Structures are given as C-alpha cells and as structure tokens.
Amino acid sequence: MSDRPVAVVTGASSGIGAASARALAEAGFEVVAGARRSDRLAEAAEAAGAVARPLDVTDPESVAAFVARLGRCDLLVNNAGGAFGLEPVAEADLDAWRRMYEVNVLGWARVTKALLPLLIDSGNGQVITIGSIAAREPYPGGSGYNAAKHGEAAVTRAxxxxxxxxxxRVxxxxxxxxETEFSLVRFSGDAERAEAVYEGMTPLSAEDVAEAVAWAATRPAHVNVDQITMMPRDQAGARIVHRR
Structure with missing residues (x-):
C-alpha cells in the first residue's frame, strides 16, 4: 500500500461497485475492491487500478480474512447488495427475502463492524452506503427488497x-x-424482462452514481453529506417513470 488514503469497495466486480472503484482511484485513493466473483473482480479491479481481493459479505470467515489483510482503511463503500424477485407478499419467496436481508443488511453490518476500528484510527474515516429509492418508497412487488433496503438505511442512519x-463521516x-446487471440478477437472468425495466426512458449509469460517491468522499473532513437521493430525469418516484 502507498501513503494514499485507502478505500474499500464491496460488490466491486461490476456495476456501481466497479465504477466507484475507478472513480475513487482517479480521485487519489488506494482502492481495495472486494466481491464474490473472483474472475469478474480481477478484470474490474485491473481496469480501475485497484487491488482485487475475494469477499463474500454473507460469510463471516470471508469478511474476517479480507479485513485481516488491511493495515489501513479510510473509506468504506458498502455497495454489495441485490434484489431477488418481484413477487407480491401473497406469493413471497421467503428464502429470497432471507437472501436479500443477509446481503443488504447483515452483510453491511459484518463489513462495517469489522472495519470500524480502522476507520476510527484513520482520524478521518467515512462510510458510504449505496442504498436505493426502495429504501425511501415502498412499491408493489418490492416488499422483500423494500424491507431489506429500509433496514440498510436504518442501520446507516443509526x-x-x-x-x-x-x-x-457516514x-x-x-x-x-x-442500468447495470441489477435487474438481470433480480429476474434470474431473464434478459428480456430486465431490459424492459429501462425501456423508453434514460436511466442513470453506474458512472453517474460513482461520481456522487467520489464527490461525497472528497468533501472536507468537517463536511458530512448525510443523504443523497438521485434519480433519472425520467423518474419521479420508485414506480413513477416517464417512458417515450
């Protein structure tokens, strides 16, 4: 590691995580990128100029091994998460609900708890949580994901x-x-259904969110950006979307 501040990004093998790793590296951070998919992670980390290390936020041993290799941490970007399914409560797959809670809430807690001593010792630490509009506004079919993201928001604010x-700072x-792999994962690889989510409108890109991450991370030490909600111009609510 160099003398640059060290940023840890979880879920960094693609999408917002990979883009955030690139943006933070460009902003002057030494980036340690963690994710489950080692092959994808290695490729994304190389493109970002980051260090790739395996990390499964749902596995306590994986988290412990990841943290044990860090001598310093100034910034933690809690990006690992995901949605699985879009069924109403009456048809809820409770195993999918458990998976969502495990990765979005308990995964957040495992990594954050493990890195807090290093963040405090840094003298200028920061935790950035990548949440979702789903944490602010429930919508039909999103109940399991809504619950997980509301939980993640609650622990972040606490x-x-x-x-x-x-x-x-938090x-x-x-x-x-x-537009990332988010919907493809949510719909179990159904590309047609995933593409329909963004049909007729212009969504945000992973890079758009990564710019916000880098901006929040580079504010002066006395400035805490508590919350940012960002949506495409074509979107005014979780399910309020203008489509052309």
Missing part, C-alpha cells in the same frame, strides 16, 4: 448518530433506476 464525536446514497 451509525451516523452512534459515531457522533468520532472522526468518521453517508447514504439512494439511486433510482440505474
């Missing part, structure tokens, strides 16, 4: 209060529609 007086970035 952390902000708990760390008052410590040299650690930020939450909640995007609307972003």
């Amino acid at each position: 952390l902000r209060l708990e760390l008052l007086g410590e040299p650690v 930020c939450e970035i909640d995007p609307g529609l972003v």
Whole structure:
C-alpha cells in the first residue's frame, strides 16, 4: 500500500461497485475492491487500478480474512447488495427475502463492524452506503427488497448518530433506476424482462452514481453529506417513470 488514503469497495466486480472503484482511484485513493466473483473482480479491479481481493459479505470467515489483510482503511463503500424477485407478499419467496436481508443488511453490518476500528484510527474515516429509492418508497412487488433496503438505511442512519464525536463521516446514497446487471440478477437472468425495466426512458449509469460517491468522499473532513437521493430525469418516484 502507498501513503494514499485507502478505500474499500464491496460488490466491486461490476456495476456501481466497479465504477466507484475507478472513480475513487482517479480521485487519489488506494482502492481495495472486494466481491464474490473472483474472475469478474480481477478484470474490474485491473481496469480501475485497484487491488482485487475475494469477499463474500454473507460469510463471516470471508469478511474476517479480507479485513485481516488491511493495515489501513479510510473509506468504506458498502455497495454489495441485490434484489431477488418481484413477487407480491401473497406469493413471497421467503428464502429470497432471507437472501436479500443477509446481503443488504447483515452483510453491511459484518463489513462495517469489522472495519470500524480502522476507520476510527484513520482520524478521518467515512462510510458510504449505496442504498436505493426502495429504501425511501415502498412499491408493489418490492416488499422483500423494500424491507431489506429500509433496514440498510436504518442501520446507516443509526451509525451516523452512534459515531457522533468520532472522526468518521457516514453517508447514504439512494439511486433510482440505474442500468447495470441489477435487474438481470433480480429476474434470474431473464434478459428480456430486465431490459424492459429501462425501456423508453434514460436511466442513470453506474458512472453517474460513482461520481456522487467520489464527490461525497472528497468533501472536507468537517463536511458530512448525510443523504443523497438521485434519480433519472425520467423518474419521479420508485414506480413513477416517464417512458417515450
């Protein structure tokens, strides 16, 4: 590691995570990119100029091994997450709900808890959570994901209060529609259904969100950007979208 501040980005093998790793590296951070998919991670990290290390936020041993290799951490970008399915409550797949809670909430907690000592010791630490408009506005069919993202938002906001007086800033970035692999994963690889999510409108890109991450991360130490909600111009709510 160099003398540059160290940023950890979870879920960095694609999408917002990979774009954030690139943006932070360009902003002067030494970036450690973590994700489950080692082949995709290696490719994304190389493109970003980041260090690739395997990380499964749902596995305590994986998190412990990842953190043990870090001697420093100034910034944690909690990006790992995901949605699985779009069924109403009456048809809920509770195993999918557990998976969403495990990765979005408990995964967030595992990594954040493990890195807090390093973040505090840095003297100018920061936690940035990549949430979702789903954390602010429930919508039909999104109940399981809504619950997970509301939970992630709640623990992020509680952390902000708990760390008052410590040299650690806490930020939450909640995007609307972003064209990544998100919908492809949500619909179990159904490309046609995933593409329909963005049909007739212009969504955000992963790079749009990554710019917000880098901006929040590079504010002066006394400035805490508590929350950012960002959506495409074509979107005014979780399910309020103008399509041409």
